[in-house]
Amino acid sequence: MDTIVIVGGGAGGLELATRLGNSAGKAGRARVVLVDRWPTHFWKPLLHTVASGKHDPQVMAIDYAAQAAEHGFEFARGEVLGVDRDARRISLAPWIADDGAEVLPARSLGYDKLVLALGSVTNYFGVPGAERHVLTLDDVAQAETFRQRFVAGCIQASARQAAGAQDPGIDIVIVGGGATGVELAAELSHSARTLAKYNVHALDPVRHVRIRILERGSLLLPHLHPRLSKRAARHLRALGIKVLTDTAVARVDAGAVVDTEGCTYPSAITLWAAGVEAPPLCATLGLSTNRLRQIAVAPSLQALEDPDVYAIGDCANFVCPILGKVPPRAQAAHQQALYLAQALGQVSPPAAPFAYRDYGSLVSLGPLAAVGVLTRSSGQKYAVGGAVARLLYALLYRKHQMALHGVLRMSAQTVADWIRDKLMPSVRLH
Ligand SMILES: Cc1cc2nc3c(=O)[nH]c(=O)nc-3n(C[C@H](O)[C@H](O)[C@H](O)COP(=O)(O)OP(=O)(O)OC[C@H]3O[C@@H](n4cnc5c(N)ncnc54)[C@H](O)[C@@H]3O)c2cc1C
Structure with missing residues (x-):
């Protein structure tokens, strides 16, 4: 029986491990092992809502061990430090608990097939x-650190205002006007208003919570x-957010961002959302990578x-014959997981090569609006x-939840989330 190790x-x-566990794992055709450095999964496209306080990651996270037990795969917690492709083994760092005690020493894990789903940094x-x-x-x-600094920053600015400061307020600079920067800015604006409504701070959420997006290009969402x-x-x-396009960042200091024209933007919290690349591990494997360290993969x-090593998602570089380079997006990771599960x-595995289909792109503009394009099957x-x-x-x-839990549990979670939203403040207050 082959051992299939999925890293990430x-x-x-997680979708691949779930699907493979349900098919090959439960049928005893393969041993499926998922490795991740964290004990729980959080869907990355919602990280900006953790940063804004809209979602509590403790509530939304999926326990890998529970998912593994239900879906026929094993979970091994640990950070992968390297891959010995000749011996077909991955090496894991020691697992150190929050109090500094060693839970498990450094160890290694053998594989017959290795799937790298390492994401991006x-x-x-x-x-x-x-x-x-x-x-x-x-x-x-990181998202949680941002949230805590944001709430603390608003409270401190409010205290300065109460003490009679001339120019109270907090400056937040988001570098990068792509989907991540835009979605975060919109959610933060909503959070500033909600925190004021609950008297967490006494600032004017528009005049005193100054959110700037600095974008190098001439348009947001290029x-x-x-x-x-x-x-x-x-x-x-x-919403009161300052959008500065054609503004390239030259330097970041403690408390300020400086652009290439020499303009200085005060910044109590700077969030960098200007782009991603594959993790450094990808460049250590002796495999072809591009300048973003993404691993080159065949169809x-x-x-x-190495036919025993696969790569999917943000860490993979797949150039689709029709649509060109597949973008680092959740829909690409999902489609590749589906393909590899087959x-x-x-x-009888599929003979057809992987083909990426672009279903479009949606960008949230806060709790009530979004903007984007959808692609018909005609293109x-x-x-x-x-x-x-x-x-x-x-x-x-919800589609992601359905892929992991099935329609029944996804529906139950949707109802539970709706009830929680009705009963709780719409952002975390501390
Ligand atoms: C704020 C934000 C909004 C986004 N919005 C959208 C959107 O609207 N639509 C869209 O399509 N995409 C969106 N994206 C992009 C999307 O999140 C990614 O493309 C997607 O998550 C990539 O999936 P992945 O499986 O490749 O990696 P990830 O989901 O990033 O998962 C990588 C996993 O690998 C683990 N890992 C990494 N290195 C190691 C290691 N050495 N050892 C052990 N474990 C490791 C990590 O802990 C993580 O669990 C957004 C991203 C962000 C940050």
Whole structure:
């Protein structure tokens, strides 16, 4: 019986482990092992809502061990440090508990097939000071740190205002006007208002919670039609968010961001959302990678140099013959997980190569609006906006839940979330 090891339990890896466990794992055709450095899964496209306090990651996270027990795979917690492709073993770092005690020593795990679903990390593009002074949305811990600083910053500014400060308020700079930056800015604006409503701070949420987006290009959301980009910018400006396009960051200091024209933007919290690249581990495997360290894969999603190693999601570089390079998006990770679940889990694997299909792109503009494009099966694209787009955006997460839990449990969770939303404040207050 083959051992299939999947490293990374994110959007692609957890879905693949679940599907493979349900098919090959439960039927005894393969031993499926999922490895992740964290004990729980949180769907990355919602990380900006953790940063804004809208969602509590403790409530929404999925326990890998529970998912494994229900779906016929094993879970091994640990950070993968390296892969010995000749011996077909991965090495795991020691597992250290929060109090510093060693739970498990460094160890290794053998595989017959290895799937790398490592996701991505922030790309700082070598901008001086960025890595040192900014926060990112790479994982729940970073998003939670952002949230805590945001709430604390509002409370401190409010106290300064009460003490008679001349210019009370808090400055937040988001570097990067792509989907992550835009979605976070819109949610933060909503959070600032909600925190004021509950008297967590006494600031004017528009005048005193100053949110700026700095975007190097001439438009926000460059992957969308310019008309939609302008619509998103108008929406953000109406919320009081300052959108500065054609503004490239030259340097980040403690408490300020400086652009290439020499303008300085004060910033109590700087969030870097300017781009991603594959984790450094990808460049250590002796496999072909591109300049973003993404592993080059064939249409079978196998690494070019090693048929026993596969890569999916943000860490993979697959160039689709029709649509070109597959973007680092959850829908790509999902489609690749589906394909590999067939290829590795079925008695008769698919002969057809992986083909990416672009279903479109939706960007949330806060609790009530979104903007984006949907793609028909003919390839024709059409724009969507407002509440309809926001509903479709919300359905993306439900689709992910359905892939992991089935329709019944997804429906039950939707009802539970709806009740919780009705009973609790719409953002976390402390
Ligand atoms: C704020 C935000 C909003 C987004 N919105 C959208 C959207 O609307 N639509 C969309 O399609 N995409 C969106 N994305 C992008 C999307 O989240 C990613 O493309 C998607 O999560 C990639 O899935 P993945 O499985 O490749 O990696 P991930 O989901 O990032 O999972 C990677 C996993 O690997 C684990 N891991 C990494 N390295 C190691 C290691 N060495 N050892 C052990 N475990 C490891 C990590 O802990 C993690 O669990 C958004 C991203 C962000 C940050």
